[in-house]
Amino acid sequence: MNASAIREILKITQRPDVISFAGGLPAPELFPIEEVRAATNAVLDRAGAAALQYSTTEGHPPLREWIGAQAGIPASNVQIVTGSQQGLDLLGKVLLDEGDTVLVEAPTYLGALQSFQPYLPRYVQLPTDDGGIDVDALEEVLKRERAKLLYAVPNFQNPTGRTLSAERRQRLVELTAQYGVLVIEDDPYGQLRFSGEAAPSLYELGLQLHGDPDRNHVVYSSSFSKTLAPGLRDAWVQAAAPIIAKLIQAKQGSDLHTPTLNQMIMAELVHDVLPRQIERVRRAYGERAQHMLRAMQAHFPAGVEHTTPQGGMFLWLTLPGGVNTEALLPRAVERQVAYVPGRPFYALGGGENTMRLSYSNATPAQIDTGIRALGGLLQEALTA
């Protein structure tokens, strides 16, 4: 295992004088503190000691049932996990053997690579563009490789902010079914759409194709981290019964169960607080994204390409070739602004001239100041 590049960078950027677009942190001022306090009291009043007792590995039944009902599947196809990060680790543990071929987007979520890496897979990168994974290229790869798994973040991807188009979703689900490749659909941001039309999830398309949640070759992973609060570590996996059975076994060896109290609090919050919270977060992130895009328009030199996210927390910059964003980072931090260089998001390298910016955890004033500073630096780097 290698030290996480993002963690190392976050250490520098936690300095209060640095405006950080680096971390993927939700906006803390939107956390529903009073509502969580009230829900905690209600749970402790009602459940008493049971809220502090050990509980089942599968998860708190009312929470599993609520998630299952939202997805139109039985609660038995839902496994509660301690953050979707744990879900990815457990899925790696139960699905991957050394040398198995895993298809990933180029670039992809760094945390998934970290989760899968201990199980020593072999990665194949799938090319992407503004519509997400290039499905023609996927078909070529599927013909050539005996792949075990495809991992994708179809909505407002971390790190690019891109979304897989509806047509490509259909084709991806059909192709992977045809070639017998499992799909992990990682979707922590899907609820945070602030523009455009939602497309069906890969999981839903898989369900339509097979007509049975126990035959779905798509495994779905999501989380309350980005809609409600990451500190509660409440998240879930939807999968066919044989995979759920293995996940239960793996989770028993990992942490027995997700904290009982946190699950009970979430089961209390999902009915009224969560929908209100999703609206608030959507609106705020939509405004911040617009603000960052406008600031980039005003302050960035020509030649810097950016994605235009329809939701989520991130956008992605591509600089003219030759500009190395890792080498540039110390100079950015000197100017009190930080980003994440793109290269670590590529399983097999590449992206030296790319970077990820997050707009979720910065005020409009910070976005203006930070983007102006970054624009000045990019101007210098491009004319040097």
Ligand SMILES: Cc1ncc(COP(=O)(O)O)c(C=O)c1O
């Ligand atoms: C694509 C993706 N998957 C999973 C996670 C992990 O989220 P959680 O807080 O649920 O562990 C993140 C967090 O940034 C993410 O961006």
